[in-house]
Structure formats: structure tokens, C-alpha cells
């Protein structure tokens with residue numbers, strides 16, 4: 320069965336949806352996107368994703384194509400139209416289509432696309448096993464706080480990680496870990512402190528990151544927001560990644576070296592439980 324997708328105000332079958340080759344999202348990665356998890360037909364952490372979407376658009380000076388209320392209605396409608404129980408809603412807004420030029424005109428109207436993807440969000444087999452990652456030099460652009468579709472380097476790095484037999488990459492810069500390929504990276508020190516990089520333009524301001532930090536603090540878990548080195552990560556008690564796609568993912572090896580005892584750690588599991596319990600209760 321094909322999906323019903325949203326394209327510039329219309330609901331169309333996925334096989335019928337067409338975007339111009341002159342779309343600046345296609346030609347310049349001049350676009351932003353969001354992914355919101357859906358569990359039991361409900362949107363998880365929606366407010367954070369909607370707020371970041373507005374920030375990303377404002378940063379690129381792309382007008383918001385619909386009102387905030389309409390945006391939530393569209394999210395709910397696409398979930399309903401596709402009878403989506405578990406998975407995610409992918410949304411992309413580009414600056415629009417016109418003949419190719421680095422300079423764009425005032426006449427542009429954004430291209431707005433949404434589609435659903437079904438996935439067993441709460442039944443991720445890798446939560447039990449953890450995943451393997453390898454480190455690589457950070458090579459993405461400097462305004463990483465904007466969630467743009469400029470994902471070429473990440474894609475190439477993930478392909479390379481796969482070639483090396485790993486599931487994901489940890490980007491490093493000046494010896495410090497910036498992020499993973501498409502998630503924020505965190506460590507748990509041997510004394511049980513959760514350490515995560517402080518917010519700056521050098522990393523995406525993960526919605527899941529913000530949520531787990533709030534939940535950890537509320538649960539009296541010590542939290543430090545500071546950079547941590549590759550060595551610190553390799554010698555940490557636990558390492559984990561956060562994203563709307565995988566929530567809280569344990570990392571059990573870095574560059575072939577086991578983290579802790581090479582198994583997913585207890586604080587990682589606790590934080591995932593806290594996240595799932597709280598955010599599902601508040602899913603809308």
C-alpha cells in the first residue's frame with residue numbers, strides 16, 4: 320500500500336508527488352527538515368521539534384509556510400491518513416524553486432513536503448546489544464546548530480563507518496567529540512556523572528538531548544555540560560547517543576575498543592526508561 324504524502328497544500332499518493340529539479344533544496348541543500356517520532360499514533364516531543372523548525376527557518380530567512388496550529392494539524396492528519404501507529408513524520412521545507420543562481424529572488428515560495436515512515440520505535444533490537452562506532456575528523460560546516468539538509472559529509476562518513484564494520488561515526492574536532500553522525504553524543508564517567516557537550520554553533524541542539532538532560536537533573540543524576548575528548552569517551556563507564564530516531568542508544572565500542580565492559584550500561588538504560596516514560600506520557 321502506498322503512502323499519502325503532503326506536498327505544498329495537497330494530499331497526494333507518494334507515487335504522484337513531484338518536486339522541481341530547480342528546487343533549491345535539491346540544488347543547494349537550501350532547506351531545513353525535522354523528524355518527529357510517533358508512538359501509538361502520537362507525536363513524541365512535538366513542541367521541541369516545532370520550535371526548532373521555526374528557529375531553523377528564521378536562521379535561513381525562509382518564511383514559515385503555514386501557521387503553528389496548521390503545522391500541528393498537518394502532523395496529526397498525516398499520521399491519521401496513513402494509519403501510522405509507530406514510526407516518524409519527516410518534514411522538509413526548502414526555499415523553493417527557480418532557475419539556478421546563488422542569489423535567490425524575493426518571489427520564491429517554500430516547497431513543503433511531509434511523509435510518514437513506519438518503524439517499531441519501542442522495539443529496537445540494538446537497545447539490547449548496543450552499537451559499534453568509529454571516530455572520524457569533524458568535517459561538516461560551522462553552523463551545525465541549524466538543522467539543514469546539508470548532510471553530504473554525514474552521509475559519506477556513515478558510509479565509511481559501515482565499510483569499517485561500525486554502525487555510526489563520532490565526529491572529532493581538536494580532540495573533542497562534537498556529535499555522532501546524526502545524533503548527540505554523551506558519556507557517563509566512572510563516578511556516574513553524565514557529561515555532554517555544551518550548546519554552541521558546533522553541534523545540533525538536539526531535542527532529545529535537552530529532554531534527557533532535564534530528566535537526568537530531575538532524577539538527581541549529576542550532569543556536566545562540557546566538551547569531552549576521544550580518550551575520555553574510550554575510558555568512560557558508558558557512552559550513548561540521543562536522537563528522535565533512536566531515542567537513547569548505547570555505544571559499546573569506539574574504534575574497536577570496548578566501552579566499559581562492552582555491554583550497554585545501566586545509566587543509559589535508566590535514562591532511556593525515563594525518557595520513554597515521560598515523553599510518551601506527554602506525547603500529543
Ligand code: PLP
Nearest residue numbers: 501502503523525526527562563
Ligand atoms: N545531531 C545531529 C547531527 C543530528 O542529525 C541529530 C538528529 O537528526 C541530532 C543531533 C539529534 O537531534 P534530535 O534529538 O532533535 O533528533
